[in-house]
Amino acid sequence: MSCPICGKDTVQPYRPFCSRRCADVDLARWLNGSYAVPSQDPEDMDRAEEEVRTAQSKPH
Template sequence: MSCPICAKDTQKDYRPFCSKRCADVDLAKWMSGSYAVPSTDPEDAERAMDELDQTRKH
């Protein structure tokens, strides 16, 4: 199995990653919103637009 971040071989202590660094990179992507689970629910789209509007106002 290869690391999903850098494609190096995984290490037992950090599986599915090769290192703590790659695990942290993955976590940062989730926390920043770089990763997202797709949705077809219209309420999700409306909520996202509301959040975007709020962000632009500040």
């Protein structure tokens, strides 16, 4: 099995990753929203549009 982040062989303590670094990269992707399951629910779409409008109206 190869690491899904870098493609190297996995190491048992970090499976399915090869190292702590690749495990942390994967976790960071989950936490910042890089991985997401698309939704077709109209309520989710409405909520997402509202969040974008709210974020755009806030000063940075």
